[in-house]
Amino acid sequence: AQSVTQPDIHITVSEGASLELRCNYSYGATPYLFWYVQSPGQGLQLLLKYFSGDTLVQGIKGFEAEFKRSQSSFNLRKPSVHWSDAAEYFCAVGAAGGGNKLTFGTGTQLKVEL
Amino acid sequence: DGGITQSPKYLFRKEGQNVTLSCEQNLNHDAMYWYRQDPGQGLRLIYYSQIVNDFQKGDIAEGYSVSREKKESFPLTVTSAQKNPTAFYLCASSIMAGGRHEQYFGPGTRLTVT
Numbered sequence: 001a002q003s004v005t006q007p008d009i010h011i012t013v014s015e016g017a018s019l020e021l022r023c024n025y026s027y028g029a030t031p032y033l034f035w036y037v038q039s040p041g042q043g044l045q046l047l048l049k050y051f052s053g054d055t056l057v058q059g060i061k062g063f064e065a066e067f068k069r070s071q072s073s074f075n076l077r078k079p080s081v082h083w084s085d086a087a088e089y090f091c092a093v094g095a096a097g098g099g100n101k102l103t104f105g106t107g108t109q110l111k112v113e114l
Numbered sequence: 115d116g117g118i119t120q121s122p123k124y125l126f127r128k129e130g131q132n133v134t135l136s137c138e139q140n141l142n143h144d145a146m147y148w149y150r151q152d153p154g155q156g157l158r159l160i161y162y163s164q165i166v167n168d169f170q171k172g173d174i175a176e177g178y179s180v181s182r183e184k185k186e187s188f189p190l191t192v193t194s195a196q197k198n199p200t201a202f203y204l205c206a207s208s209i210m211a212g213g214r215h216e217q218y219f220g221p222g223t224r225l226t227v228t
Binding site: 009032034036041042043044045046049051090094100101102104105106107 | 118120145147149154155156157159162164172202204206208209210214215216217218219220221222224
């Protein structure tokens with residue numbers, strides 16, 4: 001069975017600083033991977049996805065993520081954080097043929113200091 | 115405007131009562147999902163359905179029931195057998211064809227049982 005680890009529960013960055021949120025996955029074959037963002041009391045919004053091909057994927061709101069098979073990682077990055085980026089971020093992994101089910105990490109809460 | 119609606123946004127019930135959470139989508143998606151979200155635990159899959167009149171248990175199905183009589187609707191009933199029903203419940207949907215697709219989320223329902 002697949003699993004996802006987000007090792008950082010909370011991260012605080014200053015506005016304008018760069019951001020990297022870590023995600024490690026466990027899956028025997030080639031996974032498909034997602035990053036979602038959740039504002040308090042809201043549903044999840046898809047930031048970006050990786051299925052195959054180019055290992056650096058671009059998403060919405062200036063986010064990007066890089067798939068590294070050798071490290072089983074799919075870290076989310078943003079060069080310059082805005083105060084509106086404060087939210088909770090979830091990494092998820094899906095398995096081909098698994099009924100399109102996703103397994104989510106426990107999330108990373110991002111705080112942005114002005 | 116296509117999307118997923120969940121109602122109500124807040125729901126309060128007394129212990130021992132069954133309660134049904136609504137989820138409707140007009141995206142023409144085949145698959146629908148119910149998740150439970152608790153602080154620090156990410157999203158856990160309760161039930162999912164890939165086609166009308168069929169559904170499967172997820173990781174934490176005990177104390178919950180669902181139906182899928184229409185493609186657009188996937189209501190979740192939280193029964194009195196669910197020991198800790200207070201949580202944030204999220205509904206999602208996705209395309210099924212090809213087997214690797216992102217899930218789209220509704221805004222969620224916060225259930226409080228006292």
